[in-house]
Amino acid sequence: SQTIHQWPATLVQPVGSPLSLECTVEGTSNPNLYWYRQAAGRGLQLLFYSVGIGQISSEVPQNLSASRPQDRQFILSSKKLLLSDSGFYLCAWSVTASSYEQYFGPGTRLTVT
Amino acid sequence: AQSVAQPEDQVNVAEGNPLTVKCTYSVSGNPYLFWYVQYPNRGLQFLLKYITGDNLVKGSYGFEAEFNKSQTSFHLKKPSALVSDSALYFCAVRDTNTGGFKTIFGAGTRLFVKA
Numbered sequence: 348s349q350t351i352h353q354w355p356a357t358l359v360q361p362v363g364s365p366l367s368l369e370c371t372v373e374g375t376s377n378p379n380l381y382w383y384r385q386a387a388g389r390g391l392q393l394l395f396y397s398v399g400i401g402q403i404s405s406e407v408p409q410n411l412s413a414s415r416p417q418d419r420q421f422i423l424s425s426k427k428l429l430l431s432d433s434g435f436y437l438c439a440w441s442v443t444a445s446s447y448e449q450y451f452g453p454g455t456r457l458t459v460t
Numbered sequence: 461a462q463s464v465a466q467p468e469d470q471v472n473v474a475e476g477n478p479l480t481v482k483c484t485y486s487v488s489g490n491p492y493l494f495w496y497v498q499y500p501n502r503g504l505q506f507l508l509k510y511i512t513g514d515n516l517v518k519g520s521y522g523f524e525a526e527f528n529k530s531q532t533s534f535h536l537k538k539p540s541a542l543v544s545d546s547a548l549y550f551c552a553v554r555d556t557n558t559g560g561f562k563t564i565f566g567a568g569t570r571l572f573v574k575a
Binding site for chain 2: 389
């Protein structure tokens with residue numbers, strides 16, 4: 348069966364510090380991968396998605412970036428965090444060429460102080 | 461523009477009563493529709509989907525949803541609510557304008573089930 352991992356679960360970082368959040372998927376090949384941010388426990392904002400290694404589409408211009416160095420690894424990064432980067436970050440995957448439901452990781456709670 | 465609307469921020473229901481969480485959509489082409497549930501401090505969980513076929517779709521935890529093409533709605537239902545159903549529910553639609561890679565999520569409806 349497929350599983351998705353995210354770490355860390357929680358993170359407190361000062362303004363201006365770098366960020367690296369990691370997501371890995373097991374039990375599937377060539378998944379579509381997604382990074383979302385959820386603010387205030389409500390709506391989801393799509394940040395990045397990837398349909399293959401090295402292929403990243405950015406949805407929102409900001410100080411975040413994403414990379415996909417391996418088929419089942421998706422990394423969200425920032426060189427300098429802003430207060431507004433605080434939120435709940437969710438990674439998700441879906442099967443390519445299917446009905447496109449997404450499966451989400453447990454999330455990372457980021458607080459920028 | 462493609463979109464999903466969840467008109468209720470919150471739904472309150474007593475345990476044992478039927479529940480409905482509303483969703484309407486706007487898409488070009490045939491809709492691929494989804495419901496997800498999120499428990500506190502957790503990721504979203506896929507509940508059910510409508511792709512084609514029977515308008516009544518059954519999913520996890522006793523939930524079902526009814527697709528209504530004329531009303532462009534996809535309401536989530538359960539015959540008898542449980543306290544443990546209290547959570548945040550998201551309706552979503554596949555974004556056909558981007559080759560289906562993206563999903564458009566509604567703003568979410570918080571369900572409270574009172575014992």
